[in-house]
Amino acid sequence: MKEESLVQLAKSLLYKKALVKVDGEFVGAIASIPRNLDNQDLNYNEIFIRDNVPVMIYLLLEGKFEIVKHFLNTCLRLQSDQFQTKGIFPTSFVEIKGKLIADYGQRAIGRVCSVDASLWWVILACIYVNKSGDRTWAATSQVQIGIQHLLNLILHPTFRDAPTLFVPDGAFMIDRALDVWGNPLEIQVLLYGALLSAVGLIQIDLEEKGHINTQSSIDLHNPDLRDPKNALIGQQIYRKSYAIAWLKRLRSYMLKNYWVNSKIVQTIRRRPTEQYGDSVANEYNIQTETIPHWLQEWLGDQGGYLIGNVRTGRPDFRFFTLGNCLGATFDLISSEQQRSLFHLMHQNQSSLFAQMPMRICHPPLQSEDWRKKTGYDRKNLPWCYHNAGHWPCLFWFFAIATLRHTHRQSSADNLMIDRLLQDNYELLVKRLPQQNWAEYFDGPNGVWVGQQARLYQTWTIVGFLLTHHLLKVNPSDSNIMDLPSLKNFASSALPNLEND
Numbered sequence: 001m002k003e004e005s006l007v008q009l010a011k012s013l014l015y016k017k018a019l020v021k022v023d024g025e026f027v028g029a030i031a032s033i034p035r036n037l038d039n040q041d042l043n044y045n046e047i048f049i050r051d052n053v054p055v056m057i058y059l060l061l062e063g064k065f066e067i068v069k070h071f072l073n074t075c076l077r078l079q080s081d082q083f084q085t086k087g088i089f090p091t092s093f094v095e096i097k098g099k100l101i102a103d104y105g106q107r108a109i110g111r112v113c114s115v116d117a118s119l120w121w122v123i124l125a126c127i128y129v130n131k132s133g134d135r136t137w138a139a140t141s142q143v144q145i146g147i148q149h150l151l152n153l154i155l156h157p158t159f160r161d162a163p164t165l166f167v168p169d170g171a172f173m174i175d176r177a178l179d180v181w182g183n184p185l186e187i188q189v190l191l192y193g194a195l196l197s198a199v200g201l202i203q204i205d206l207e208e209k210g211h212i213n214t215q216s217s218i219d220l221h222n223p224d225l226r227d228p229k230n231a232l233i234g235q236q237i238y239r240k241s242y243a244i245a246w247l248k249r250l251r252s253y254m255l256k257n258y259w260v261n262s263k264i265v266q267t268i269r270r271r272p273t274e275q276y277g278d279s280v281a282n283e284y285n286i287q288t289e290t291i292p293h294w295l296q297e298w299l300g301d302q303g304g305y306l307i308g309n310v311r312t313g314r315p316d317f318r319f320f321t322l323g324n325c326l327g328a329t330f331d332l333i334s335s336e337q338q339r340s341l342f343h344l345m346h347q348n349q350s351s352l353f354a355q356m357p358m359r360i361c362h363p364p365l366q367s368e369d370w371r372k373k374t375g376y377d378r379k380n381l382p383w384c385y386h387n388a389g390h391w392p393c394l395f396w397f398f399a400i401a402t403l404r405h406t407h408r409q410s411s412a413d414n415l416m417i418d419r420l421l422q423d424n425y426e427l428l429v430k431r432l433p434q435q436n437w438a439e440y441f442d443g444p445n446g447v448w449v450g451q452q453a454r455l456y457q458t459w460t461i462v463g464f465l466l467t468h469h470l471l472k473v474n475p476s477d478s479n480i481m482d483l484p485s486l487k488n489f490a491s492s493a494l495p496n497l498e499n500d
């Protein structure tokens with residue numbers, strides 16, 4: 001099929017089949033387009049927040065701001081107000097007999113709760129405001145109160161001191177047991193993006209209400225702040241400063257504990273163990289034997305990446321594609337580190353891209369690990385589904401991360417990145433329509449359509465449209481996911497954190 005007809009086909013699938021209306025207005029897209037409307041498939045007829053991230057970003061590029069705003073408002077209405085889950089956003093929702101029914105994990109297979117959905121909501125809200133210029137929406141009390149509830153979930157006392165968010169197994173796109181409990185990369189990177197976004201949105205409101213002067217420092221002498229009616233503003237100022245402090249800690253923590261390259265691996269292999277006290281070299285008491293040998297070739301001499309998880313004595317060195325691409329897109333890693341990451345991905349292209357870009361994580365859990373850690377999960381067999389399967393919906397995240405980078409940094413490596421983008425785009429053009437826009441692909445090179453894959457999966461279709469847009473229509477739109485920069489917040493005058 002010619003490229004232009006393919007784009008038209010994908011667009012009509014999105015607009016005519018995937019996006020659904022409630023009360024006459026589009027509320028979001030279902031996860032996969034059913035072949036037969038009476039035969040609903042598990043929960044794939046629901047509107048997942050995570051699956052709608054690419055959809056909404058594409059709609060923003062198409063100038064369809066109203067749909068995106070309505071989606072964000074609908075999710076906000078569904079933000080939980082129950083005592084134990086207050087502030088969380090649902091994984092998915094669906095209209096049943098005129099009512100929206102949300103799933104916060106209480107209906108999900110294995111009862112997993114998606115932490116990423118809540119983090120994505122605020123990131124998407126920020127991207128929407130940046131792109132549409134709708135500061136009025138950002139400054140509504142619904143949005144600002146929603147952000148406060150969300151921040152309350154993150155910025156509160158716990159039993160731990162680390163700035164990472166501790167979550168159960170399967171709390172993100174990988175929503176089944178795959179030994180991704182604890183501090184999985186994707187959640188930490190989304191946390192970073194979510195805090196940046198929340199601070200940016202609070203700042204807009206404070207500016208709109210005249211509480212921030214032109215140098216963007218908070219006017220603490222403003223008499224309004226002493227008025228009890230302004231309790232929300234007090235919370236906003238307090239949480240904003242706390243979030244900035246948290247962001248700084250999170251970034252240094254991630255760069256210290258998650259980022260590896262050949263040199264760093266060699267250092268950590270030779271660290272002492274069983275140390276106690278304030279300043280030790282091996283805080284998480286990691287034994288050399290936990291560092292896998294495949295890293296030697298995987299890293300080469302120029303590669304670097306963020307490892308999958310940091311836990312006491314049990315680091316997870318698996319490579320997770322989405323967390324790494326987002327780490328670059330949100331500038332959690334420096335531009336030099338971004339270049340090492342793209343080198344690593346280029347060098348390992350036969351694993352990560354292969355016949356269907358991109359592999360979700362590498363390497364798979366096998367044998368005893370698969371049995372024990374997934375609980376004999378047949379959907380997550382080695383090389384299948386989340387366990388190193390290939391997901392075409394991930395490719396646009398790679399495209400955006402690399403294009404953002406190459407626009408800012410001129411380097412001889414840009415040619416190599418461009419080749420990788422073009423070649424893999426061609427592969428998608430060829431294979432996706434042939435394989436009916438399947439959800440995922442199995443096997444070490446991703447040739448086989450996933451054994452349980454849905455066809456006409458929305459984020460596969462939209463991932464293709466986004467890639468086409470970024471590579472062929474307007475590469476400078478790769479700035480659409482630019483979030484407020486930590487550097488710009490650093491200079492704000494902050495109230496004293498001790499005065500809770």
Ligand code: GLC
Pocket residue numbers: 031032044048050051172173174175
């Ligand atoms: C599966 C995926 C999840 C996705 C959902 C809907 O549960 O694991 O990431 O959001 O399907 O497509």
